[in-house]
Amino acid sequence: MEASQSTQTQLRLLIIDPHGLIFDDLRAQLGAMPDLQLIAETTTWTAAQAYCTGHQIDVALVLSNWSDSKTLGRIQALVHQAPELRLVVLNIHMTDLRVAAAFAAGARGYMNQESLRDLPHILRLVAEGGVACCSSSGNELARRIVQTRALSPRERLIAAQVAAGQTNSEIASTLGLKTATIDTHVERILRKIGGRTRVDIATWWLQHVGLSDEEGEPQL
Numbered sequence: 001m002e003a004s005q006s007t008q009t010q011l012r013l014l015i016i017d018p019h020g021l022i023f024d025d026l027r028a029q030l031g032a033m034p035d036l037q038l039i040a041e042t043t044t045w046t047a048a049q050a051y052c053t054g055h056q057i058d059v060a061l062v063l064s065n066w067s068d069s070k071t072l073g074r075i076q077a078l079v080h081q082a083p084e085l086r087l088v089v090l091n092i093h094m095t096d097l098r099v100a101a102a103f104a105a106g107a108r109g110y111m112n113q114e115s116l117r118d119l120p121h122i123l124r125l126v127a128e129g130g131v132a133c134c135s136s137s138g139n140e141l142a143r144r145i146v147q148t149r150a151l152s153p154r155e156r157l158i159a160a161q162v163a164a165g166q167t168n169s170e171i172a173s174t175l176g177l178k179t180a181t182i183d184t185h186v187e188r189i190l191r192k193i194g195g196r197t198r199v200d201i202a203t204w205w206l207q208h209v210g211l212s213d214e215e216g217e218p219q220l
Helices: 004-007 024-031 045-054 069-081 096-107 114-125 136-146 153-163 168-175 179-193 198-209
Strands: 011-016 036-042 059-064 084-089 109-111
Touching: 004 011, 011 045, 011 114, 024 114, 036 045, 045 069, 059 114, 069 084, 069 096, 069 153, 069 168, 084 096, 084 114, 096 109, 096 136, 096 153, 109 114, 136 198, 153 168, 153 179, 153 198, 168 179, 179 198
Parallel strands: 011 036, 011 059, 059 084, 084 109
Antiparallel strands: none
């Protein structure tokens, strides 16, 4: 069968673990995948960029606890550098806003520790060009974000952060950009969606993506 053939294809994985979060259960799951080739484990984004340049990698697994406000910008920079790279985020938190932010930044998969048993399936699905999340609502959310083609990837990320209630200066800090650059992006987004205010951006994003924060707080 076609599915069984795909599982025999070597899956080349890069683990990016800036916060030292890798744990025994994760190693056990990865060790149980006979078709997995672990290219490297890295603790810095600079090293991750070097591996993506010097090696052929199918999927990068990013372990994150969102303690670093620049994680989203670094994910986007890595995907921009290596457009063919498929990136999965493994996070301890699971809210629609976090899922939306990760996919808007360029991730193609999202999961939390409770869904670790689904890791082999998610890695393979993403490696084959799919989009995967560890919840059915997250899968639908991810699909809608990826299909929001009216905006560029950078504009989708900024729109998600506007919808999450962040100011332009906060978004600039998160992405490592100047506030004036974010101002320009916001103006461009408004022109594309026919809006006039930040509320229009948030409304447009919520209508097209349909996200809601299950914790009740509009924070990434």
